[in-house]
Amino acid sequence: MYGLIWLTDLQSKISTIDLLIMLTSALCHDLDHPGYNNAYQINAQTELALRYNDISPLENHHCAVAFSIMSKPECNILKNVTCEHYKHIRGGVIRCILATDMARHNDILSQFKSFQPVFDFSNKEHKEVLMKIMVKVSDISNEARPMAVAEPWLDCLLQEFFHQSDSEKLKGLPVAPFMDRDKVSKPSSQTNFIRFVLLPLFSELTKLFPCLQHIVEPVRRALQHYSDLESASQKGTSSA
Numbered sequence: 001m002y003g004l005i006w007l008t009d010l011q012s013k014i015s016t017i018d019l020l021i022m023l024t025s026a027l028c029h030d031l032d033h034p035g036y037n038n039a040y041q042i043n044a045q046t047e048l049a050l051r052y053n054d055i056s057p058l059e060n061h062h063c064a065v066a067f068s069i070m071s072k073p074e075c076n077i078l079k080n081v082t083c084e085h086y087k088h089i090r091g092g093v094i095r096c097i098l099a100t101d102m103a104r105h106n107d108i109l110s111q112f113k114s115f116q117p118v119f120d121f122s123n124k125e126h127k128e129v130l131m132k133i134m135v136k137v138s139d140i141s142n143e144a145r146p147m148a149v150a151e152p153w154l155d156c157l158l159q160e161f162f163h164q165s166d167s168e169k170l171k172g173l174p175v176a177p178f179m180d181r182d183k184v185s186k187p188s189s190q191t192n193f194i195r196f197v198l199l200p201l202f203s204e205l206t207k208l209f210p211c212l213q214h215i216v217e218p219v220r221r222a223l224q225h226y227s228d229l230e231s232a233s234q235k236g237t238s239s240a
C-alpha cells in the first residue's frame with residue numbers, strides 16, 4: 001500500500017487522513033485470520049459466523065480485532081485525533097476492511113469501472129471506492145512481486161486451501177473446487193486467478209493510473225509461466 005501510494009502520487013490527490021485509513025486498513029485487514037475462509041465459517045457454523053450472522057464473518061472479525069488493539073493505551077495510534085476525525089477514520093477503516101471479502105469483488109470492481117473515464121478525486125463516492133480498490137489490490141497482488149518472493153507465499157496459500165478442503169471432506173461440508181487438491185494444481189489455480197481476478201482488477205486501476213503499468217508486468221509473466229506449466233502437464237497427461 002505504501003508503494004502504491006507513492007507510485008500513484010496519491011498524497012497529492014486525497015487527504016492525509018484518507019491515506020492513514022488506507023495504510024491502517026492494509027496493515028490490519030487480515031488480523032487473527034484462522035486460515036479457514038468465510039464459506040467454511042458459515043457452513044461449519046463457527047463462533048465467528050454466529051457472532052456476525054454469516055455476514056463477512058472474517059472481515060468483521062479482522063476489523064473488530066484492529067479496533068480492539070487500538071483501544072489499548074499503548075497501541076492507540078489515534079489517541080490524539082479529534083472525535084470527528086476518529087469517526088471518519090473508523091468509518092473508513094471499517095469500509096476498506098469489509099471490502100476485502102472476495103464475495104464482494106465483482107460488485108466493487110463494477111462500481112469502480114462505472115466511474116471511468118471521468119473519475120473525480122473530489123467526489124466522495126468515487127474516492128471511497130478507489131480506497132477500497134487500493135486495499136483490495138494490496139491484499140491480492142502477491143503475483144506482482146518477483147517470482148522468488150511470490151511463490152513461497154503462493155505455496156502457503158495453497159497449503160491453507162488444501163488444509164481447509166481436507167477438513168471439509170472429513171466433516172461432510174461443501175468443498176469449493178478451487179480449494180480441492182483433487183481438482184486444482186498450482187498452475188491451474190494461478191492461471192484462473194490471474195486471468196479472471198487479478199488482471200481485470202489491474203486493468204481498471206491502470207486506466208486511472210497509467211504509471212502503474214510496470215507493476216502489471218510480473219503478473220503477466222507469472223500468467224505465462226503458469227500457463228506453460230499447465231500446458232506441459234496437460235500434454236504429459238494426454239501422452240501417458
Ligand SMILES: Nc1nc2c(ncn2[C@@H]2O[C@H](COP(=O)(O)O)[C@@H](O)[C@H]2O)c(=O)[nH]1
Pocket residue numbers: 030037100102139140141142143154157189190193
Ligand atoms: N489462487 C489464488 N488466490 C488468491 C491469490 N491471492 C489472493 N487470492 C484469493 O484471495 C483471497 C484473499 O482473501 P484473504 O482474506 O485470504 O486475504 C484468498 O483467500 C484467495 O482466495 C493468488 O495468488 N492465487
Ligand SMILES: [Zn+2]
Pocket residue numbers: 029030058100101
Ligand atoms: Zn482477508
